[in-house]
Amino acid sequence: MITATHINKSYGSLQVLHDVSLSVGRGEVVSIVGASGAGKTTLLQILGSLDRPDSGQVFYSLTSGSEPQRVDIVQLPERQLAEFRNRHIGFVFQSHNLLPEFTALENICIPALIAGVSMREAQRRAMELLAFLRLEARAGHKPAALSGGEQQRVSVARALINRPDIVLADEPSGNLDSVHARELHRLFFTLREQYNQSFVIVTHNPELAEMADRKIWMKDGQNISSEN
Secondary structure, eight states, X not given: OEEEEEEEEEETTEEEEEEEEEEEOTTOEEEEEOSTTSSHHHHXXXXXXXXXXXXXXXXXXXXXXXXXXXXXXXXXXXXXXXXXXXXXXXXXXXXXXXXXXXXXXXXXXXHHXXXXXXXXXXXXXXXXXXXXXXXGGGTTOOGGGSOHHHHXXXXXXXXXXXXXXXXXXXXXXXXXXHHHXXXXXXXXXXXXXXXXXXXXXXXXXXXXHHHSSEEEEXXXXXXXXXXX
């Protein structure tokens, strides 16, 4: 699904990633753990094409119709990269990043509309996801009227609206209490079973890290071990 090789990244004189390589399989849930400053979020942003490495390659292996594709996202020009990101990658962030002036339904529809999906089809997909996440009754509510757990589930639905191949999550349960965090953790695995999507999750939550199929430890910008 993803193969990243020899990734290096610096900001000024600070080298954040040192020759990092990893792979993520189709339908695999991988957690990335380590102390703050270990380079976890920077790596996730590079895997998700939100940032570019100074050197290295990030290949996505996809199936388009009956033909396999292998795309090095590092080499894509910005416009193609934005289209690739919108169609193939979903993001879940700790802070939800919902637009406050739009309802839950509208927030979920936005990535589909950007991808050129009709409003009718976008709303159909969004309501299907809201039903799956037990949020149909909250479709017309704006983020301020939703609980933290509900906002995070809306952000998950938004990440899934374009049926991405992979979902990248950065501390997704960091702002949730233990009950809602546990519910969100279970949801990721339910979604994997339902849609066969891959998940890469940066987390400090030991419960979520241990639930993953594989746990990658990072220290000082390097992946130092991988545990099944």
